């Protein structure tokens with residue numbers, strides 16, 4: 561049997577890993593007297609594992625995380641108040657499968673972005689298409705797209721991932737157009753995909769934040785909270801620890 565021909569055929573079928581480990585697997589098979597079915601299973605399962613690894617890598621790159629943060633590095637004893645069980649439950653990603661939302665609320669430096677990144681990382685490990693953005697970046701991106709007629713394409717960037725993380729809602733005021741654009745994203749994703757929002761502002765301040773439009777703020781909160789979990793963190797900033 562000409563192995564080169566087999567490898568060519570495997571490459572044509574995009575079974576790269578399968579082709580790469582063929583030689584060593586055949587040697588192992590001879591040594592351990594594996595049956596043909598065993599050999600095929602070994603090759604196929606390693607191909608699957610390699611694909612899964614490649615997918616996770618791609619998901620993490622696509623997500624655009626500013627840094628990688630994980631839950632292991634989060635010290636639950638630092639915040640004055642935090643519901644550890646609630647957060648650990650979120651990490652099983654049922655909320656993503658159910659297209660639910662998570663609102664991480666608390667003062668600056670209490671680990672909201674850290675937790676949002678940890679949820680995003682966990683989602684990528686499970687192969688979930690994820691996108692991380694800040695509220696301002698999302699608004700700027702969509703505003704610019706209105707100017708060059710690429711709005712429909714651009715809004716898809718924010719509506720197509722199964723998980724969208726919108727960080728830092730509340731640090732900068734949002735003008736009328738910005739508030740409407742943000743609302744469009746949240747409303748398009750409603751019951752279609754999950755959102756994780758981090759904010760330093762209580763819901764009662766969202767009207768002020770969103771160009772003094774209390775009606776729009778209520779509608780936005782309604783959509784986020786209807787199928788959503790509110791995670792409240794209280795305490796001092798970890799940055800000045």
Ligand code: ADP
Nearest residue numbers: 633634635638668669670671672673674798799
């Ligand atoms: P926030 O988004 O609430 O302003 P961050 O998540 O950006 O806060 O946290 C600021 C820094 O402190 C980050 O480097 C983060 O990893 C770290 N940090 C915050 N809270 C904790 C914590 N409880 N345990 C470990 N690191 C934390």
Ligand code: MG
Nearest residue numbers: 672673728758
């Ligand atoms: Mg933050």
